[in-house]
Each structure stands twice: as structure tokens, then as C-alpha cells.
Amino acid sequence: MRIASLSLLISASLLASSAFAQDTATVTGIESEISIKQTEYDSSTRILDKHLKEENQLQSQLELLRSRSTELDKEKNQALDAMNEMYRRLIDDPTLDISVAQSRYQKAVVDHKQNKNDISMQLAAIASHRKDIEQIRVAKHTLLNTLESLKEQLTTARVERLRNEFTREGTLEVDHTINCKRTETLAACEQRGQQMGLQKATKRFVDQIFVNLTEERLVEPKRNMAGAQVQILSSHVVSSAFSGQGNYNVNLSVTMRGEVNSSRLCNLLSIDNRYCSEYGTPMATTYQPSYRSNTYSDSQLTFSNDADNSAASSSDYAMKSLTIDNNISAGQDENQSIELTLRSNVYDDEVFIDGVSFGSTRLVTRLPSGIHNVEVRKLGYKPYQVRIDLNKAQTIHANLVKKSKSIAAPTYTREQPEVITSQVNENVKILNTIVDEPVVIIPAGKFKMGDINGSGLANERPVVEKTIANSFAMQSKEVTVGAYEKFVLNSGYKTQAEQGKGCAYYLNGEPVWETNLNWRNPGFDQGNDFPVVCLTYNDAKAYAEWLSGQTGQQFRLPNEVEWEYAARSGTDTEYPWGNDIDKNLANCGWCGSEWSNKRAAPVGSFSPNAFGLYDTVGNVWEWTDKESGESDVAVRGGAWNFAPSLARASTRLILTPDFRANYIGFRLMRER
Template identity: 65%
Template sequence: MRFAPLSLLISLSLLSFSAVSQDTNTVTAIENDITLKQADFDSFTEILNKHLKDESQQQHQLDLLRARSTKLEKEKNQALDAMNALYRRLIEDPSLDISDTKLRYQNAVDSHKTNKEDIAMQLASISAHRKDIEKIRIDRHALLNTLEGLKEQKNTARVERLRNEFNRDGTLEIQNTINCKRTETLAACEQRGQHLGMQKATKRFLDQVFANLTEIRLVEPKRNSAGARVQVLNSHVVNSGFSGHGNYDVNLSVTMRGDANNSRLCHLLNLDNRFCSEYSSSFQSIYSPQQSSNFTGNVRFSDPVTVSTTYPEIEKKSQTYNKPVVNILNEPEIDYTHELTLRSNVHDDEVFIDGVSYGSTRLSVQLPVGIHDIEIRKLGYNTFKKIINLSKAQTLKARLVKNKSHLVSKPIVETQISNISVPGMVVIPAGSFEMGDITGNGLANEQPVTKKILSDSFDMNAKEVSVSQYNSFAVETNYVTEAESGKGCAYYLNGEPVWEPSLNWKNPGYEQEDDFPVVCLTYNDAKAYADWLSSTTNNEFRLPNEVEWEYAARAGTTTDYSWSNDIGSNQANCGWCGSEWSNKSSSPVGSFSANQFGLYDMVGNVWEWTQKTAGQSDVAVRGGAWNFAPSLARASTRLILSTDFRANYIGFRLVKER
């Protein structure tokens, strides 16, 4: 068999071009915003570093003034002693000249007084400078969250652009020539020629779709796993005929639409699957050409497919028919999805397929043909992981093995002491870990990575302190928070923290129930609760220090999150994390799975105060929040705030000394 050269003309619809152009403009606009915000963030960082350097110099000058004050105090006392001694001698010798001694004392007093005034002025300068630093930090944190949010939007726009680029419509005109076999009829030769022409058209159309992808360099190496497909919308024979040498020539005009397996789009762009979780396949019946240049495989068409089907005579030019090719050829259809059945030896597990949660076993799900990552997780068990190549219906039986490591601990049931509800605690075992930005995805203040050793175990709240628990403290002690007595509480508006006098822990600006995490509290508000709980229960409760917090959040892992380096979808309450509360409000404590230590919401929900380091005026909050980007909810992320800051996205949990 021989083929004549193909003459091709592809005309993509204006609608497709317009949509793709709009997608590209959207991505470009977001990229421009990211560039501008990154420049602003770098500028804020530079200004902050300068202010911190100035503060350090001012503090050094204050230390010098205080050291000088000690010397001047000593000089003043010595001058006073000398003058007193001369006064006693003056009683016996009135002619004694004491002017020099008196002048010495006067100078000592004046110098000491001037130094005290300098100290007061320096403290006032440092205080004003500190307020500037606090504002710069808060604005910088807000800008950082805006920047990370733009990156989330950009990735979403990239996926949508790629999806639309695959979904282009186009019309292709193709000329194909074949040599009729001696054993086949003219009608059979005509059918085969048109069929092969359709195969050529769909393959060439798909080649053109790939060639016009904006991110072709990223996608092309993964072309075979893209799940790219073509739907034939309409086709007709422009002209056709037989030659005297037994050749059949046909000129086909085919209108087609491309498509790709939407669950693979993130794989093609090297993105977390959460960006693709909202998409489902556009077509149920589509034609999926092989990647080979010689096309002989079975095909499957979806209605409407129209080609010339009348024989042995050849129809006139540009005549259209409405009978599907698949019925003519009577060839078997190709299936593009198969059923995967999953079983395990435990109950209440969670199944993740390509990073997306599908619920618990026993589970049966239709999946596209190809490679899939399977994970089955349950607290207290080692995660079952397997990569499968789904080419037919398959049943996978997973056996989860109990994690015998000392890392797994069981929550202590919430108890009542003196009518006070004591939050449930879990035992955090002694151990060591690498603290800081292990994966290289973090901020400058997460470096350097250092090894930390915790020689003793401790107890930690399994969940963040709730509204009802804090209410017990406030009612019994008549405690008034700083938000209630001051200028209120901050909330995010258009990417910036705004102070609202009416907001406080009882009214954080969104609807909350008793089991929501308490927010709008300063560091001192949280510490006051810990001190009260300690005195009430005769146990020592306090905020965790940063080492304890990160050790507990990692729970023996070295990834950004306790389950992986990708946040996934609906596994935590943070901005753009796929939960029903994301970018809306906090969620009830314990709404998501616990980590390997049995701790809930160490990722997202609300930032958590940690213990202030001796000698430092600022303190770190950890863990991310419902309105902060996933990249800011990693185990090592740190935000530094002043102790009097409060917002409706900051709460806390406690540790108890054992």
C-alpha cells in the first residue's frame, strides 16, 4: 500500500482562538501582578531589614547609655561622699575652700540627669521605631499572602488555558490515496480509504493542537500520558474517485474538537492535582488516535460523525451523509475508562487517587486508562502506596500494617476538673528532628536547617483551644481581652489587614459555633488562659515554643506537610485548599484528619501563637490559616508578630509539662 502526500488545511474557529487568547491574557495579567507584588515584597523586605538594623543600632546605643548611667551614678555617689567629707571638715575649719568639690558634685548630678534624659529619648525613639517595624511586618505578611494567592490563581489560569487549548474546534481538509487490494471490492476499498483518511485527519489535527499549546515545551515530553483525544463533529467527502491503476483518491473535510484527560492536566504542567480536581472529562465517546505514524488501530467515533458511505458509485462533490463510520465497519469499540476496585483490611481509611480523596474502601471508581498513583491512609497505620497502569478492569487489595513506631500516640479524653473543661491532650514523645526549610520551598527566616533534640516528652492539645473553652475562662474570671478593651481585631480586606473596633473573640467577623477555634486574641490573652488553666488544675500549662510546635507538626515526617510536599485538596482549611471553609472562615476544630501524633489542624485553620523567646519583644505564629495560601501553611513557615497583634485568623493551643 502506498500513500500520496497529504495536503492539509486547518482552520480553527474564532471562538476557540478568542477563548485561548483570553486565557493567555489572564495568565499574562496575573504574571504581571506577581512581578509587581514581588517587587513590592522585596522593597518591604529591604525596608524591614534596614529598620531592624537601625533598631539594633539604637538598642546598642541604649545599652551604652545604660552602661554610662552606671558609671555616672558611681561618680555622683563618689562626688557626694567627697563633698560630705569636706562639709564635716568645714565645721572645724570655716576657711576651707570646698568650691572644687561642690563643682564636681554639681557636674556629676548634671551629667547623670542628662544621661537619664538621653535614655528616655532613646527608649521613645526605639518604641516609635518598633511600631514602624510592626506595621511593616504586618503589611509585608499581607503582601506575601497576596503574592502567594496570585501564584495560586496563575496555576488555576494555566490549567484552564491548557484545557481550552486542547478543546479547540477546527476544520481540516485532507487528500488521501490508497492502492486497492485485488481481493477487495470497490466499495470496501472506498470504505478503507475514507477510514484511513479520517485516521490521518484526526492524528494530524491532534499534532496541530499540541504544536499550538502555549506551554508546549513543558507538555511535549509527557505527550503519551496526556490522554489527548479528538471528537469528530462533522465530516464530508469533498471529492473522490478511482484511477485506472487501482488507486482510490478521496478528499475529506473534517470538523473536529480536541480534548485531553482533565485529570492529567496538572501532571502535564507539573502542578498539584488540587488545581484539576474541579474538572471532569468533556466527552464520553471520543476518538483517541495512537501516537504511531502508521495508523491501523480500531477507532471509536461519537455522534455526529458523517462520511460518504454509498457504494460502489462515488457520490458527487461536497455531499454529506449521516451514518456513523463505526456502524459501517462493524469494528469493536475501544474503552477509554476502566473500573478500579479497592479493598483494604481496615475500616475508616481514606483513599487518594492521583492526590485526590475518593473516600473510604470498599470503593469502585471509573478511571481513565493509564498510570495512577494510589494511596490508602489511616492514622496509626503505614500508608499503602502503589502505582498502577490501568489497562483493564482491576481489583486492588491493600493491606495496611500498624505503625509500631513510638511516634503514634492516642488522644487523652477531655476531662472535667472543678467544673472546668480541660482540653484533650496527646502525648508527644521525646525525639529529634531537622527544624527549618528542609525542602527548599520556604522563606529566609526558616533558615538555616538545624537539628533539634527534645529530651523529654510533653502533652499538647489535640485540637486548637475552642470558643467554648475560652468562654469558661472569661466567664469565671471576668477577663476582658485586648480586642474588647482596645481598638478591636484585624481582618483581611482586599489583601490587607483592617482593624475593626467591633470585632473580638465573640464576634470575629464570620459565623462561628462553640467548637470553632477562638481567635482575635493577643499573645497575652492566650497566656492569661494558660495561667488560669494552670492554677485551676494544678498543672503547668503554657504555649508551646517553636521547637516543640514544629516537632509536633512534622510528627516524624520531613515533608512540607505531614502527608506530603503537596497540600492536596480538602485536607486542611487554608486559602485555595479546596475545603468548604477555604477563604471564608475558620472551621470546627478537628474537621480534618489528624497527623501521625494525633494532632488536628497543625496545617491551616488558624495561625497559632508560640512561646516568646527570652529577650525578644516579638513572637512567632505557626501553621497557616483559612485565608492564607497553602505555601504559608507548611510545617516550617514562621510569621513574626508583635505580642499585642490580634486577628480573626490567629488562635492557639497549649502544652502541658509532664
């Protein structure tokens, strides 16, 4: 059979262009905002660096003044001794000139006093400079979080734009000619010509969709993984005719809408699959056209046998919900595809065939005959994998088995969580006299500290190898509101936020100070099992000192090396489970949990890492111990209202010790 060349005339542009323009405008707008914020962030980095250098200069000048103070004090004492000696000699010799000694002493006193004033002024300048540095740092952290949040929005907007571009509508006019077979009736030839023209219209429509994708260069190489399909909304024969040579020519006007397997959009854009999870289960099957009769009812095609070639009397047909696989080539035999059915013992799973997502079970699809790799996955279960030779219709029953509780790898043999239950001094009046502080043992070892994967901030570099020479114990969970309340009731301690200075919280992406916010009232509802927040570095240290006294064990804040080693738990990935944040594995901004961008979560709401530590990713930033001689402190781990990229194992934010916010808490380590 000879098939004439295909000619398609686009009679109407792809529809809904205003919507796509809006999508592009949204993406462009976010990109523009990112550029602006990036410029502001870079500027704040330069300003901060400048202020830090100036602070170092002020500190150096202060040291010089303090050194000079010692010299001037010595000079004043020597001048006083010399003048006293002259006074003693003056008694024996009233004509003695003592003006030189007096002048020397007077100058020494003036110089010493001036130096003291200079020291006071220098300290005031340093204090003022420290406030400026604190404000710049907080503003910089805000900009950083805003930047990362905008990147989240940008990725979401790109996914939505791609989805809308795939599902656009349009009308194509198809002119198609075929040779009628000798054994074929005219009616059968007419139907076959119309059907093949329809198939090629859908294929060309999909081609047009791909050509018009904004990110076509990125998506086109993965075209076979897109799952793109076409839904025919309406179609009619504009004209048709038979020639004397046995040819049949038909001109079709077809209105179509594209469809796409939405769960595959993230793969097409090479982004984390969590951005596509909201689209739910994708289409599982494709329509295969048949040629059994001239009339199709309900959701099928309806062809007319009317032979009139005029447009007014041409045969019309419509479709309610017909999808045609864009991979069908001209003249392809439908029998080359074979039906495959999949079942599993769990709900909300995801089926991958040859690495491509096909949705969830129960699933019925058609595949080309031959070898295929089938995998069924569900979070918390070991994946089911099988390799099949598909040569006839078959059904696969997947049996998924639950994984062990820990989500991180590798796993380590560790001591069972140790619970300290020390009796408080009987003279102390406290509602509950038992201090419960579960800890886990962190083994000794070596690890790489810093931005291992190259996606971090400047203060995470260079990557260095660190050694933890001895094992230590660390609280498995962040210190809770209930635990801190015991400390306050026992000691009468009053936090800095409660001393009238308040606590910071985020409002519209900016930190705002509220005088009535503190650890009891952080600005969101909390229970005793929530991480305690609105505490300064010193508030955390005060708790550690009290706990040490109550238990007879030495508790303190972990330093940064200890914290990151424990958080990594033997991995070199961004998070304990891998390099993607995934969804609902932690409480951070846009991480998919019920608390994300709303408030902290009860401690231990997510699976622990391989060392048995909970919430090292997100929930609240955690204070670490500052290094000797340093005036600033690092917080680690990210928080419920900070972007996922800031909840990585190596991320560090530098703050002044008196900063407090409703997204900063702490956990302690115990010396062994």
C-alpha cells in the same frame, strides 16, 4: 498496499484564538502581578532588615546610656559628698574657695539629668521604631500571602489555558490518495479512502494542537499520557476521483474540536492534582472506526456513494459526537485493542492504568494487548492494585478497604488522649466548674527542624537537628471559644482587643483593624467548638496561667522547637501526609475545604497527625513561646485565609506580642 504520502492544507486557523489570547493574557497578567509583588516583598525584606539593624543600634545605645547613668549617679553622689565636705571646712575657714566643688556638683547634676532625658528619648525612639517594625512585618506577611495566593491563581489559570488549548476548534483540508485493492469494489475503496483521510486529519489536528500549546515544551514529552482526542463536528468531500491506474484520490474538509482527559492536565504541567479536581470524571473510552457499511446513523459518520467529483454535489457527512483516539496510526488494525471493564465497591474512586488516570468506575475502555498495571484509588482507602495480561476482553472487580483513621505516617504507639477534669475551687462562681482539656503524649526523640525540602522562607534556614530529651503532653486541639469563655467567666479577664483596640482581619488581601472585633465576635459565625482567635500573646499566656492554677498542672505555650516536633510527628515532609497539600485535608486558603478562605473550622474537623494532634496544618496560626531576651514572637501552622504554602510544618511568621487577628489562636503544652 501502497499508501501515497499525505498532504494536508490548513484551510482555516484553529478557532477561538481570541479566547486563547485572553487565557494567555490572564496568565501573563498574573505573572506580571507576581513580579511586582515579589519586588515589593523583597523591598519590604530589605526595609525590615534595615529597621531591625537600627533597632539593635538603638538598643545598644540605650544600654550605653543606662551604663552611663550608673556612672553619672555615682559621680553626682561623689560630687555632693565633696561639696558637703567643703561646706564643713568653710565654717572654720570662711575664706575657703568652694567654687570648684560647686561647679563639679552642678555639672554632675546637669549630666545626670541630661542622661535621664536621653534615656527617655531613646525609649520613645525604640517604641516608635517598634511600631514601624510591626507595620512593616504585617505588610510583609500580607505581601507574602498575596504572593502565594497569586501563585495559586497562576497555576489555576495555566490549567484552564491548557484545557482551552486542547479543546479548540478548527478546519483542515485533507488531500489523500490510496491504491484500490484488486478484490475491492470501487465503493469500498472510496469509503476506505475517505475513512483513512479522516483518521489522518484527526491525527494532524492533534499534532497542530500540541504544536500550538503555550507550554508545548513541558507537555510534549508527556504526550502519550494526555488522553487527547478529536471530536468531528462536520466534514464533507470537496472532490474525489479514480485514476486509470486504480488509485482513488479524495479531498476532505473536516471541522473538528479537540478533547482532553481533564484530570490529566495537572500531570502534564507537573503540578498538584488538586488543581484539576474540579473537572470531574474524564472520558473513559475512545471511538474505534469500523467499515461495516457505507451509511452511519445518529452519532456516527454518514457517507454518500455519490460519485460526482464536483464540490457542489460532493458527499457530505456530519457527526454529533464522534471521538477518535489520536494514537491510531495509519493502517492500524482495530483488533489490536482489547476491551477492559472495571468495577469497584466504592464511589468517586479513580482508576490508574500504567500510571495514567482513566477516570472513575464504572469504567469501560480499550487497551493494547499485553501487560498492564491497574490501580484503583480513593482517599481514606488502601489502593487496589493488580497486574494483568490483557489478551481477551475481561472485567476487574476492585474491592477497596478503608484505612485506619490517622492520615499521617509513620504511626507511633501513644498513650490514649488524657482528659484533665479538675474540680475548680468551690468559692469560684463559673457556669461549668469542670475544665476539659484533652492532651496527648508527645514522645521524646530527634528531628530535623526547618526548611528540609528547600521550598521555605529565609527564616526557616538553616536546617538543624534538634533533640527532645523528654516526652511532654500537648493539647490535641486548639483552645476553643468555649474553653476560653470558662476562663473569662472565672477570672474576669479582659483581652487586649476588648480594651478598645480591636482585632485585625483580612479585607481584599489587606489587614484591617476593627475596634468591635474580639474573641467573642471575630467577624465570622462561630460556635463553642471553634478555635478562639483575636488574642494576643499575653492573652494566651494569661489563659495558660489560669489553667495551671485550676488543674494543678503546669501549662504553657510550646516553644518553636516543641511545636514543630509535635507538628511533624516523625515525618520530614511539608505536611503530615506528604509534600502536596492535596484537597480537603486541612482548612487553609485554596485547600478545598468548605471553610477555606471563609472562616475557621470547628477544631478537629480533619484527621490528626501521627501523634494525635489536630489542625497543625491550617485553621488558625498558633502562638509559640518567645525565647528569653527576644521581643517578638513566632506563630506557626498557617490559617484558613493563608495560602497552602504557608501552612507547612516549618513556616514561621514573626509578630509583636500585642498583635491579634481573627486568624491567630493557640494551643498549650503541659509539663510532665
